[in-house]
Amino acid sequence: MEYKFNLVHRKGGAESVCDPANPLRAPGPFGDKSVLEFPGYRRPEWLDDRRPSPDSVVETSVESAYLGGPIRVRLWRPGGWDELKPLPTLVVHDGLEYDDYANLVAMLDHMSAGSRLPPMQAALLAPLDRSEHYSASTAYSRALVEEVLPQLAGIAPHPPGNRMCIGMGASLGGLAMLHAHRLYPDAFGGLFLQSGSFFSEQVDVQESWLGRFAEITKFIENIRADTAWPHPIKIEMTCGSVEENLLNNRSTAATLADQGYEVAFHEHPDGHNWVSWRDTFDPILVDFLGAVWG
Incomplete structure (x- = not known):
């Protein structure tokens, strides 16, 4: 805590x-x-492993006309970047923070070396304007799917088919992944969402200070108004058992399941923070990636 x-x-x-x-x-x-x-409490054992080889990580950026600037990207591929064999791709919102504060790349490297993950790569994205772009922004979802993902495929190719691309995000980053999926159902074959900011006016009035609170709640209301969804995918969700987002995450998970999604929802005994999200990587994220790509 x-x-x-x-x-x-x-x-x-x-x-x-x-x-x-x-x-x-x-x-x-x-x-x-x-x-x-x-x-x-036990900290994850993989934290004691070595840091990833410098050859496995590349820093780059992709351009976005929709957003008016470059998006920083940290790319990870086990074994380095000399041979660009197409690999399934994990696309991560708040990616640099996931790496810096939750050791995501170290975990992926450790699990890959131990053959607990299928062959894969990861693209860790940094936000340009997090509060604006990750808050149910149509402009950002367009940028992600129409500009960022095609450029990433040119740098780090993945096999054909939307199943070969999984989206991941926490808090507003999780909300933005779900928003992109609902606008572009063929963009991702699965989502891994941690403590998503799935706000509603009924239970999240404490978040009404956010500049795009109305846009967020409208998006969530629209999701809950749908009785079915023609393009369901596999979704894994985690949330802290003592955080304010717990109720809206439970509700969103139930709504998506009712619409035909294959949803698994996990409550973790912690709050809304990077350590909580890190501590659920193994086995929840590891097993999810294996289930989709194994």
Whole structure:
């Protein structure tokens, strides 16, 4: 469990600080947080393995006319990039953060070396304007499917067929993957969604400060209004058992299942943070990739 103390000073002002009596820290894009590890918690064993070979990771970018700028991409392919044999591709929103704070590439490399993953590669995407583009944005979904994915296929080819491309994202990144799928049903053969920001006006009023809250809730309302969906795919979902998104994730999973999707929903004893998402990679993400591509 991650936490901070909110200090209110007698002379005015306030600040959030880590627990000075607790040396355990978890890094994140908004700074470190203190960590409380409950009895029975075990960190993933794969974290103790080596870092990926530098030859397996390439930094590049792809252009987007829809978004008006380049999107940074971190590409991972086991064994390096000398031979570009087509491989199934995992496309990841907030990809650099997934790698920096949840060690995604290290996990993929470890599981690949141990033959627990099918042959595959990963494209880790960085957002240009996360709050805007990941919040049920039609412009972003168009950019992702019509511009980014074709350019990625030119750099890191995958076999034909939408089953060979899986989308992954957490929080708003998960919402954006689901949005892209509903606009472009043939883009992905599966989705791995962690703590998706599937907000509704009924249960998520605390999120109404978001600039695109209305667009998000409208998108989710439209999904729930559909009684069936002609293009269901396999979807794996995880969510922390003590986070605010739990109710909307349960509801979304049930809605998608009712529409014919093959949905698996997992609740994890943690909150809305990178460590929680990291700790579900093995076995949930590993098994999901094997089920789709094995």
